[in-house]
Amino acid sequence: MEELTNVVAAINSVVWGVPMLIMILGVGLFLMVGLGFMPILKLPTGFKLLWKGRSSNSDGDITPFNALMTSLSATIGTGNIAGVATAIALGGPGALFWMWCTALVGMATKYSEAVCAVTYREKDGNGNYVGGPMYYIKNGLSKKWAWLGTLFAIFGSVAGFGIGNGVQANSVADALDSSFGISPMVTGIVLMILVGAVLVGGIKRISDVAGKLVPLMALFYIAAGLGVMITHASAIPDAYALILSSAFTPVAAQGGFAGAAVWAAIRFGVARGVFSNEAGLGSAPIAHAAAKTKNPVKQGLVAMLGTFIDTIIVCSITGFAIILSGEWTSGATGAALTSQAFGSTFSMGNVIVAIALAIFAFTTILGWSFYCEKCVQYLFGIKAIKPFRIIWVLAVPVGAMSSLNFIWLLADTLNAMMAIPNLIALVLLSPVVFKLTRDYFSGKDITIKD
Template sequence: MRSIIKIDFEERMMIDLIDWINGALWDVLLIVVLSGMGIYLSIRLNFIQFRKFGESFKKTFGSISLKGDKASAEEGMTSFQSLATSISAQIGTGNLAGVATAMVSGGPGAVFWMWLSAILGMAIIYAEATLAQYYRTTEKGHLVGGPVYYIQAAFQGRLGKVIAALFSVLLIFALGFMGNMVQANSVGHAVSTAFGISPWITGIVMAIMALIVFIGGVERIASVTEKIVPLMALFFTIASFIVIIMNIENVPASFEMIFVGAFNPDAVLGGILGVSIQQAIRFGISRGLFTHEAGMGSTPHAHALARVKHPSEQGLVAMMGVFIDTIVLLPMTVLVILTTGVLDGATTGIELTQLAYAQVFGNWGSIIVAISIFFFAFSTIIGWYFFGQANVKYLFGKGAIPIYSLLVAIFIAIGSGLHVELVWSLADLFNGLMVLPNIISIFLLTNVVVKITKDYDLPLSQQQYQNTYTKK
């Protein structure tokens, strides 16, 4: 018994230390950096997230398919496969567990700041995907791309290589290891609540399933994600709509809590959560980043491999990924939690989401969430593994991939049974750290993004991209 108490005490001290670092990182620095960059890019690109929204929608859903062309390491993926791989990473536990922790820690008003971060993030992710396309290259016959290549271009010389290597290390830990622990943790607790199965058993099963996909390489990753993403989004949406419709009379009050809580948290829920405006902003933006990933430098790894004629085309498709994830799907969980009235601070994470669905579906509510979180998390694990793999290959070469695959599987198994606070705190820390080199690089290359965008805005007959970009 003493050993268990000692472990809990040490874990609490670790959580407090990481939370202190996260406070310094998230309370001011990253809020200013991410919001400022989103505003800056929106202005420089003439608010592309609004003026090109229709074209973004058309390019995204005009190419949707459950049986697309075969992806390959040599030729990359179709535009939709790249988006599906990207969304598979974006639509994860953030949509089911992350938003729940955001509302407990930052009140319902945190959702407003999540939405705002997504709107600004659409401009950021457009720049990320466009630069990833522009600076991609071919190495040993394989198409490669991602932030490390535009980071090197931004800083140039030895400094560029050092910063690119630092980003790679941070991403491998943030997504491949810590991030996937978060995914497994939420699944483990959800399955335990729904079926009484030990989180450790669930973690081991997920680790084995993930390894099977990892071994298949980019071809299997693209094939799995392009099929899972549309189906899981549809299942989740239908279940959520049923809960919301059953509590339709509470929808207006729920939106009031979101907008009032963004600026006056004490005015909602009778102040029982005891949060401040600063907390609402901090947890809204940090959980928003974890959900849509705009600015992290993760999704450009998938967008770099898309087979498109112009870099801006995939930039527009990337914008729709943020919109689908945070503006369309995330409110489903938000309204389910708020309309059912279960937000009281006593329950958090995936258990809070399950409690909300149980108000309508009874015991089946926990099962529905467990199924949803499994597919959401598993698809994210695949996407984040893929992003991490690109950086492992960049740092250590192709021979290190089997070791990386095994390590990711081990972290998945371990993460399923850890304390939820510790896992989320670690994820926030590494997510925040990897934002900085990525955002600075985009800022330094903003003129490049503007130039590419202006070229794309020209009439088709005047565009010069066939010579200027595809041979870059």
């Protein structure tokens, strides 16, 4: 087992190393430039479409709004609380700046993913729309690339059980145990029942729950974070200055902070940013492919908001709370650091973080269940859906009560490997994305005909 762990750890250091981070940022920048910086310039348009997309009569299974909420249910998770804290604890305040950079170019990546997902989606044997990297590789590229789609589906179906199930359940169990003394076994059983009740209804039930729960949980957490920022309002200019200076100059050791080089700020900022918003990993377009729309560009404009909301808003709230409170020098890391930051401002701060973490992780289990299910369905057909859902539900209490060091390492590695076939496909399909975008904004009809 130790040898296997060492092998996976070695692979992990490569797939989350310099080449991968350059690849993710490079493809995002290439798409952003090719789109003429449209994702940034048309951000208000995206929010207008999101508001209008609460209902839709177009072909599809869920509304454009709920498609984004389903995507956000998977992306707004432990990465927004524990991931940001880890990035700052290891890379210093400058890591937050590099998370912002990752998010800005990631908006172009997420936009392109959704455009391709709607353009190349198809209907399965149950009459439901399915799509994502495996489908836009299969339907958008020549047959010689088909193996890439299969590879993505294999990585996604395995990674989901760790990163989208076991790790999330474990995070909920740990948070509720440390804050309220609730047994991990009890948490695991309750989570299993709740997840099972939602999964029975498929994507429509998942999207309905996400459409109600995600906005509420995000607003709750943002409000608490703004409370921390308001309390330390006079220090905000200095915090901005510290973030910017730390992004380009080494941070000396102080308090419990061990110090960090610029490279550490870049590496942990980019890696945790990608882990949080998932731009480039290829997971979110699986949800957007099910949207009730025939216009891929409109869904792309809605999809790119996921990266903006996840990183520019929610992750920034966490980052500023940690920096403004001064807890980033305490030596703590992960969710414990975020809990200390909120706890130093509110007497119930640790409870707020525990509740937020529990809800974030629960919705992540739901969102990733759909991603993983579609990967399994691509590999084995619709007959695999029911067995998958049973196994997924049963895996929840196991994750809540187990030590997940190896599972986390394996899932984190496979999660990064999902990006490789997806990024290759996005580059090869970029001419299609650019053309559809130009046509849409020039007033041409680009609706997809079934």
